[in-house]
Amino acid sequence: MKLSVIITTYNSEEWLRKVLIGFSIQTFDDFEIIIADDGSANKTKAVINEFSSVFKYPIQHVWQEDDGFRKSEILNKAILNAKTKYLLFTDGDCIPRNDFVAVHYKYKQKGYFLSGGYFKLPLAISNAITTADIVNQNCFSIFWLNKNGLKLNFKISKLTKSIYFAKFMNWITPTKRSWNGHNSSAYKNDILAVNGFNHEMKYGGMDRELGERMFNNGMLSKQIRYSAICLHLDHSRGYSTPEVWEKNNAIRNFNKKNKIIKIENGIDKIDS
Template sequence: MEISVIFSTYNSEEWLEKVILGFSVQTFRNFEIIIADDGSREATKNLIDKLRTEIDIPIIHVWQEDNGFQKSQILNKAILASTSDYLIFTDGDCIPRKDFVEVHGKFREKGYFLSGGYFKLPMDISKLISKDDIINQRCFDLNWLKANGLPSSFKNIKFLASGLGSKILNFVTPTNASWNGHNSSGWKQDLMEVNGFNQEMQYGGQDRELGERLFNKGLKSKQIRYSAICVHLDHKRGYVNEETWKKNHAIRENTRKNKVVKTPIGIDSNL
């Protein structure tokens, strides 16, 4: 495989199926899907087994026991399971546009990681999107989205930008080109050399902290938020708590202040 696509999931079969369907219609085909499963029930495994028979993209299912929110650990295990030298990271609630993998492959460059974004959909549209809407890409058609209740916003320009327009918007956006877990990519060797994700961190900033260590290593980032498009399906976040945020903030402060490159508890904890 030339590229590996990694995303996490946890007991969210309805959203997971939509995401996998999005990857089943990609214009670039030489990639594998690696599902980083942070302890889902049997229904998730059954869905994955079913979809393996329906699509022609290889799916690797990496699962660990449910021990609370341990996304960093399962992502590290997924990195180890990957068979390519270039890794795209997204989330199990983000449907990719059909050129998503192609765009990441096109813009990859040694010495860089790529930074994309997502477009948040309200719950009613998230539920409405069908298999046919994904296969025929209606869920990325602004007219279809507005007809189904999407409010007018400057952010809607993501669905209209292409070619030179996308490049200009990528250049002028004030948003930092940070490592965003829902839409970023990099070379496997770079991720291994910084020891992957910090497994001391739970929800809140663990993706950004990885990017900060990549910067400390000497990498630069490239903005592709108006080129690599995915839509985010709405959901509740019951795993958010203030104590975890404070702990993660302190770790990130240390990473930046002391120019940490290799996290002490990361990929090598799973070897």
Template structure:
């Protein structure tokens, strides 16, 4: 297969249903879905089962018990279970436009990882989106979003579906080419080389930290935030802990100063016990 899509989730069945629907209508279908589940209930398991058979490959559901925010750990487990040599990472609250997978494949290149973004929707529109809106792709059109009450501002330019305009905006945007967990991809061998995600980190820059170690390894990054489009569904974040975010930042600063690539608490710890 050409690519593995790794989707993180935690007890968000309504959002995950819409996200998976988005992957059923991709223009490129030669990919697998790997669900990185940080301790959801049986409801998520049942939802995933309902989507089995709707893709070219079986959905791989990688689960760990709920013991707080352990996204880095479940992502590492998902990496080990993935079957492709190229990995696309996203979240279970980000609905992909139909060319999302194809765009990542189009821009992939040895020595690089791809840095995408998202278009954040207000909660009212997030709750209004139906599976039909996703299948028809109208939830990615400005006219439909405007009818739902979306305020028009500069940010909506991200949804302008024009290849030349997107390329220009990718070049123009001042946004850093960081590893963004909701929309980023890279070669599996590069991620393995730095031992994956750092399991010492919780919420707050944990995805970017891995990207910073990829930079330390010598990789470059391509900006595709105006090309690889997904819409982000709004929700509460009860797991935010500002003290832990501060701790994460201290680790990132240390790694940057000392050009750290390989970390101890990563993939290697899981290889002999993937489902621990």
């Protein structure tokens, strides 16, 4: 297999089902899926079992006990379980367009990580998306989204399927080429070189902190914001607090100022 897709989830089985449907119809199928599960109940396992024979390779379900927000740790466990050299990271609330994996595989390059984004949907439309809408790609249609209540604005241009427009927008967008947990990819060895995700960090900037240490290690990044498209399904974030953000920002500022590459509490602390 050519690539490993790592999908994070936590007790969001309906959203995860829609995401897995999206990955089941990819134009490029030579990949494995690893579900990085931060302590979900049995309903999530049942959803994964529904897709046990859908993909070319068996789904890996990497689970840890629910002990608060420990996304960094479950991601590091998933990385260690990956069977390929190239890893694509996304979340269990992001439906991929059918060329999502193909785009990441096409643009991968030694010495770079790829930085993608998402198109955020309101809750009503998130709920309205059916299996058929994903399979026939209606949910990526500007017309369909507008018909279902989405107000049109410039951001919707992200859903264009024009290769030339996407390349142009990737070039001119002022958005930083940061590591975004919902849509980024890199070689496994480049992630291991910085000791993976930081266990000291909870929700809020932990993904970007990984990318910042990769920059400190001499890596560059490529913008694929308008090429690798996924739809973000709406949900609440009860795990986000001002105190956690303050701590996370302090860690990021320290690491950037001091050019930190390898953190102390990272992937090498995972039990093999």
